Amino acid sequence: QTVVTQEPSFSVSPGGTVTLTCGLSSGSVSTSYYPSWYQQTPGQAPRTLIFSTSTRSSGVPDRFSGSILGNKAALTITGAQAEDESDYYCLLYLGRGIWVFGGGTKLTVL
Amino acid sequence: EVQLVESGGVAVQPGGSLRLSCAVTGFTFNDYPMHWVRQAPGKGLEWVSFISWDGSSTYYADSVKGRFTISRDNSKNSLYLQMNSLRIEDTAFYYCAKDGLGFHFDYWGQGSLVTVSS
Numbered sequence: 001q002t003v004v005t006q007e008p009s010f011s012v013s014p015g016g017t018v019t020l021t022c023g024l025s026s027g028s029v030s031t032s033y034y035p036s037w038y039q040q041t042p043g044q045a046p047r048t049l050i051f052s053t054s055t056r057s058s059g060v061p062d063r064f065s066g067s068i069l070g071n072k073a074a075l076t077i078t079g080a081q082a083e084d085e086s087d088y089y090c091l092l093y094l095g096r097g098i099w100v101f102g103g104g105t106k107l108t109v110l
Numbered sequence: 111e112v113q114l115v116e117s118g119g120v121a122v123q124p125g126g127s128l129r130l131s132c133a134v135t136g137f138t139f140n141d142y143p144m145h146w147v148r149q150a151p152g153k154g155l156e157w158v159s160f161i162s163w164d165g166s167s168t169y170y171a172d173s174v175k176g177r178f179t180i181s182r183d184n185s186k187n188s189l190y191l192q193m194n195s196l197r198i199e200d201t202a203f204y205y206c207a208k209d210g211l212g213f214h215f216d217y218w219g220q221g222s223l224v225t226v227s228s
Contacts, residue, residue, distance in 0.1 A: 036212075045220050045221055046155065051214035055212075089154065091155075096169075097160055099157040
């Protein structure tokens with residue numbers, strides 16, 4: 001059973017930079033897994049931020065960026081704002097019609 | 111404007127059945143695959159199922175395989191999830207999501223709550 005791993009929680013100061021990661025229990029994440037990132041605030045539906053590793057979804061501020069760092073996918077927020085306090089989920093396509101979400105990272109901005 | 115609206119979520123007893131619907135507007139429904147994603151209260155997101163644009167291909171998470179069936183009616187711009195043999199652990203908000211044609215989801219509904227409880 002493949003597990004997608006994310007940091008359970010992270011904190012960042014307003015204006016600071018934070019990088020959240022998305023890994024695999026076995027193996028490395030590459031662009032072939034088409035990593036995507038989603039933001040969710042309590043009581044709301046998820047919002048798509050990044051797809052295909054690094055493409056920002058329409059309307060997403062450019063302080064959000066995606067990349068591959070080492071053996072993981074990464075979401076970087078540069079110049080974090082109070083409204084970025086949310087849960088962040090990565091999604092990987094494992095092939096053969098199987099998608100798996102990571103457990104999510106709760107980001108605190110303080 | 112793209113809109114996805116789920117309906118059909120109710121409380122049901124373990125072992126029961128339920129069908130969720132998702133009505134979509136704002137895009138050419140039969141051009142896109144679709145997904146169901148769920149989220150247990152206070153927990154993370156879990157991908158549930160995929161259906162191709164014409165319904166010819168379907169995929170399921172192991173946790174629901176053999177119990178849930180995804181389908182679509184392109185003439186009605188609607189997506190469905192038939193859920194049988196429901197378990198307590200199926201309790202969740204169920205979201206329909208539009209496939210972004212890049213192995214991701216680009217639009218989401220607001221979710222429909224399914225509660226499985228005796």
